[in-house]
Amino acid sequence: xxxxxxxxxxxxxxxxxxxxxxxxxxxxxxxxxxxxxxxxxxxxxxxxxxxxxxxxxxxxxxxxxxxxxxxxxxxxxxxxxxxxxxxxxxxxxxxxxxxxxxxxxxxxxxxxxxxxxxxxxxxxxxxxxxxxxxxxxxxxxxxxxxxxxxxxxxxxxxxxxxxxxxxxxxxxxxxxxxxxxxxxxxxxxxxxxxxxxxxxxxxxxxxxxxxxxxxxxxxxxxxxxxxxxxxxxxxxxxxxxxxxxxxxxx
Numbered sequence: 354x355x356x357x358x359x360x361x362x363x364x365x366x367x368x369x370x371x372x373x374x375x376x377x378x379x380x381x382x383x384x385x386x387x388x389x390x391x392x393x394x395x396x397x398x399x400x401x402x403x404x405x406x407x408x409x410x411x412x413x414x415x416x417x418x419x420x421x422x423x424x425x426x427x428x429x430x431x432x433x434x435x436x437x438x439x440x441x442x443x444x445x446x447x448x449x450x451x452x453x454x455x456x457x458x459x460x461x462x463x464x465x466x467x468x469x470x471x472x473x474x475x476x477x478x479x480x481x482x483x484x485x486x487x488x489x490x491x492x493x494x495x496x497x498x499x500x501x502x503x504x505x506x507x508x509x510x511x512x513x514x515x516x517x518x519x520x521x522x523x524x525x526x527x528x529x530x531x532x533x534x535x536x537x538x539x540x541x542x543x544x545x546x547x548x549x550x551x552x553x554x555x556x557x558x559x560x561x562x563x564x565x566x567x568x569x570x571x572x573x574x575x576x577x578x579x580x581x582x583x584x585x586x587x588x589x590x591x592x593x594x595x596x597x598x599x600x601x602x603x
Contacts, residue, residue, distance in 0.1 A: 369432065370530060370562050371397040371420055376429030378415050378585075389415040390426070391585035397564060399530070402557040404565045404573035404593060407582030416582060417566050421454055421533045422446045434530070451479055454531045455524030459539035461516040463508040469495060469519045470504040476526045487526075494522040498552065514545035521552060531562045538572055550575050 378390040390412050397403050397420075405420075407413045418424040419431055422438055423446070430439045433449060441449070455476075456462075463472045473491035482490075495504045498518045508516050517537060524532055534553060538546030554575060557563045565576055573579045576593040 368399045369396050370399045370434055372432040373419055374430045376419055376426040379427045389585055393586050400562055402563040402577045404576035404579045405582055406567055406573040406579050411582045412585035413566055413582055417535050420564055422450045453529050454533055455529040457520050457524050457534040457537045459536035461520045463516055463519060465508055468505050468507055472519055473522045473526055480527050494525055498522050513541050517549050533564045535566045
């Protein structure tokens with residue numbers, strides 16, 4: 354498993370890594386305007402563990418797209434590490450995503466024909482990492498998450514929990530500042546889901562910024578704070594169970 358830090362609790366500098374400022378997203382279907390986001394504002398600081406929670410139709414998927422630099426707003430502004438990304442081209446957004454954000458999805462999204470090792474190596478190819486370095490880093494990541502003995506297995510030869518671990522290793526491959534986990538336990542049984550959340554908590558304790566998107570209040574509770582989304586905007590912010598455990602290694 355990942356090595357935990359042993360540093361003492363410190364108060365983190367409140368430096369935003371993601372700032373979403375009055376963001377609206379309006380889709381046109383024929384003559385009809387569909388409002389997915391209605392003035393969403395959200396600040397995530399370096400080292401935060403934030404859950405974004407909301408029922409189906411609340412705007413969660415669109416919020417994920419904004420946080421993850423997968424889309425740009427109809428109006429409003431998005432800042433990633435101080436840079437305004439609200440009007441960037443798709444190719445510029447893709448470059449930023451590849452360097453700064455690691456994605457973990459409900460469906461795992463592993464490539465069926467590739468081994469676990471090859472799946473973890475894949476994002477590094479797009480960043481131009483040399484092959485030997487890619488292989489070395491992918492092996493290290495799989496060993497850290499307890500899958501050193503499964504690295505040559507394909508997704509069909511792995512359990513759901515193992516596949517999600519591979520997906521987390523892949524998300525870490527370019528050493529991103531942010532892990533964006535979209536319903537990461539949605540396809541897992543309760544016990545395996547808790548193991549995946551424990552892994553995300555360890556990553557947070559080791560300094561990663563975690564954004565966890567979920568509809569499940571039990572999963573959201575593991576974050577430091579929960580931002581509740583309804584009708585395309587944040588309607589309340591509450592503390593999670595983890596709010597007193599910032600980077601303590603516990």
